[in-house]
Amino acid sequence: MSLQKDISELVESQIISQETADRINEYYKIKREDEPNRLFMAFGLLGAILVGLGIILIIGHNWDNLSKEVKSICSFLPLIIGQIFCGYVLLEKNRNKTWREGTAAFLFLSVAACLALIGQIYNIPSDLSSFLLTWLLLCLPLIYIMHSSLSSLFFILGITIYVTQTGFTSNDNSSSWIYLLLLFAVLPHYYQLYRRSPNGNFIIFHHWAIPISILFALGTISSGHEEWLWVSYSSLFALFYIIGNSDYFVEQKSRNNGYLILGALGTVILLLILSFDWFWTDLRKANILLNEIMTSPEFWMSAVITVLSLSLVMAYRRRVFHPQFKPLAISFIPLFITFIVGMFSSLSIVLINIILFAIGVFIIREGTKMRHLPWLNFGMLIIAALVTCRFLDSNLSFILRGLVFVGVGLGFFVVNYWMIKTYKAHEN
Amino acid sequence: MKTKTVLYIFFTLMVVSQLYVPSKMVWQQESVIHSGTVFKFRTAPVDPVDVFRGRYVALNYADNQYEMSEKREWRNGETIYVVFKKDDFGYAIIDSISKERPANVDDYLKTTVDYFTSEIPQTITVVFPFDRLYMEESKAQNAEEIYRREGSKGEKETYGLVSIKEGRAVLLDVFIDNISIREIAGRTVN
Numbered sequence: 001m002s003l004q005k006d007i008s009e010l011v012e013s014q015i016i017s018q019e020t021a022d023r024i025n026e027y028y029k030i031k032r033e034d035e036p037n038r039l040f041m042a043f044g045l046l047g048a049i050l051v052g053l054g055i056i057l058i059i060g061h062n063w064d065n066l067s068k069e070v071k072s073i074c075s076f077l078p079l080i081i082g083q084i085f086c087g088y089v090l091l092e093k094n095r096n097k098t099w100r101e102g103t104a105a106f107l108f109l110s111v112a113a114c115l116a117l118i119g120q121i122y123n124i125p126s127d128l129s130s131f132l133l134t135w136l137l138l139c140l141p142l143i144y145i146m147h148s149s150l151s152s153l154f155f156i157l158g159i160t161i162y163v164t165q166t167g168f169t170s171n172d173n174s175s176s177w178i179y180l181l182l183l184f185a186v187l188p189h190y191y192q193l194y195r196r197s198p199n200g201n202f203i204i205f206h207h208w209a210i211p212i213s214i215l216f217a218l219g220t221i222s223s224g225h226e227e228w229l230w231v232s233y234s235s236l237f238a239l240f241y242i243i244g245n246s247d248y249f250v251e252q253k254s255r256n257n258g259y260l261i262l263g264a265l266g267t268v269i270l271l272l273i274l275s276f277d278w279f280w281t282d283l284r285k286a287n288i289l290l291n292e293i294m295t296s297p298e299f300w301m302s303a304v305i306t307v308l309s310l311s312l313v314m315a316y317r318r319r320v321f322h323p324q325f326k327p328l329a330i331s332f333i334p335l336f337i338t339f340i341v342g343m344f345s346s347l348s349i350v351l352i353n354i355i356l357f358a359i360g361v362f363i364i365r366e367g368t369k370m371r372h373l374p375w376l377n378f379g380m381l382i383i384a385a386l387v388t389c390r391f392l393d394s395n396l397s398f399i400l401r402g403l404v405f406v407g408v409g410l411g412f413f414v415v416n417y418w419m420i421k422t423y424k425a426h427e428n
Numbered sequence: 429m430k431t432k433t434v435l436y437i438f439f440t441l442m443v444v445s446q447l448y449v450p451s452k453m454v455w456q457q458e459s460v461i462h463s464g465t466v467f468k469f470r471t472a473p474v475d476p477v478d479v480f481r482g483r484y485v486a487l488n489y490a491d492n493q494y495e496m497s498e499k500r501e502w503r504n505g506e507t508i509y510v511v512f513k514k515d516d517f518g519y520a521i522i523d524s525i526s527k528e529r530p531a532n533v534d535d536y537l538k539t540t541v542d543y544f545t546s547e548i549p550q551t552i553t554v555v556f557p558f559d560r561l562y563m564e565e566s567k568a569q570n571a572e573e574i575y576r577r578e579g580s581k582g583e584k585e586t587y588g589l590v591s592i593k594e595g596r597a598v599l600l601d602v603f604i605d606n607i608s609i610r611e612i613a614g615r616t617v618n
Binding site for chain 2: 061072075076079080083086087090107111114115118119120121122123124125134138139141142144145
């Protein structure tokens with residue numbers, strides 16, 4: 001409505017011609033027709049999920065009056081209904097996205113319900129990881145057959161729960177490798193989404209779901225050489241950050257760029273944790289045998305991710321250094337060197353603090369040059385957090401600590417005030 | 429057209445496998461129930477901190493430890509095969525534990541080592557994977573309450589009736605003084 005009003009105003013003020021106005025109107029009319037009704041889609045999906053869950057709960061009541069056979073047949077009902085619906089959609093309504101997503105989501109939940117209910121009827125002991133694995137494998141084809149992104153998101157959530165549930169509770173890390181295979185299985189759909197609707201809602205959810213899932217899963221490969229996980233994580237955050245700076249992601253809104261936000265925040269939080277002495281004291285005490293390290297999955301995972309990050313830095317070297325130097329993209333390199341130094345010397349703790357301080361300064365500089373207030377504040381927040389951490393492990397008096405905090409707070413205020421003033425002056 | 433045909437073939441394969449897996453579960457459990465050997469497993473007094481589980485009764489078993497006669501290394505979580513025998517009162521006790529599938533025996537249980545004590549005498553605590561009895565929602569809480577009260581008094585005989593066949597086990601019912609817990613719980617609710 002407001003667009004119509006604006007166009008009429010522009011025509012009246014003779015800024016655009018009537019012909020241009022008509023063309024603009026025509027463009028938006030076609031766009032509106034092409035766009036699926038998002039509200040209908042959202043409620044359709046919500047409806048399918050709620051009905052699915054409702055049926056599961058009703059059967060989950062475990063009616064004692066019914067015989068085992070009747071209960072078993074009832075457990076299959078939602079599954080069969082889901083399959084019939086999916087079959088119908090595939091034959092008749094394959095072009096309708098809402099139908100495809102809704103029926104696929106319903107079937108996805110029905111498979112889990114059927115497996116769980118059969119388990120309940122026969123008092124089968126619960127083994128969450130094998131239940132999840134069976135469920136996910138049975139539903140993986142849904143993603144591709146129904147072209148269902150909601151199923152893909154369910155799948156990513158499922159494999160993340162599977163890997164954390166199994167990986168963190170047992171010494172066996174075979175589930176981490178199964179996870180990796182399952183994640184690879186969903187990537188072609190992610191790519192399809194990128195090709196078909198690069199700015200759609202579903203791909204944005206994937207931009208967050210996939211890196212978060214990988215972050216959780218990486219921790220599960222630990223098998224006694226956890227110190228190398230820190231190297232893996234620092235390289236992984238850099239990898240995310242560089243991906244978040246690629247051509248496609250640069251054009252996205254920040255809140256849709258999960259890789260960039262997770263990469264930037266992750267690196268800074270990791271460095272802040274490592275800026276305390278405890279990690280380095282433990283690292284020096286650790287009995288490090290080269291043979292053991294070379295055969296540990298943590299070491300190999302660190303190596304693979306670091307090589308991947310280095311390759312991306314090389315591929316995007318222009319972007320990493322121009323127009324502004326992006327320290328977060330290469331922070332894993334000095335961190336790796338510091339890690340090696342830290343095995344033998346306490347110098348590492350100083351180096352980490354210098355790295356973090358330098359990152360803060362570079363980000364402030366980048367924010368100032370780009371006139372990007374959130375980025376500038378992020379840089380200042382890094383310095384402020386670093387100062388706070390150092391004050392936490394020092395024996396300085398409350399008055400002195402108080403004064404420093406007041407100083408940091410004033411610094412924030414002054415810099416922001418100055419930036420906003422500069423912007424306004426620049427705009428005028 | 430060709431792509432569509434391939435799509436339909438994959439869809440059919442998916443549908444069949446989605447129906448096959450739970451059907452196989454049903455078939456396997458039914459086979460254990462109908463042609464397995466039935467054992468009575470004495471339950472242990474219930475730990476009072478054990479929280480209410482909602483829709484099922486959580487069971488602890490008494491005779492889940494076994495003293496090894498010969499020294500051998502066992503890992504927690506390792507897969508093992510357990511053969512049972514009946515004691516003088518007709519309850520199941522562990523007869524032998526092995527890392528290999530026992531030959532010429534049908535009623536063995538495939539399970540895992542819960543905890544291994546390496547000090548002599550070496551003891552293995554076995555996971556009994558039939559520790560849940562699902563019931564109708566409204567009755568489950570009541571049943572667990574009764575099981576807890578009766579089991580912890582130690583006066584009444586409480587046991588789980590379990591059918592075992594070729595590694596698998598199905599918990600058929602829980603009895604307090606030879607009366608099914610479902611019956612007792614139903615009675616108290618009504």
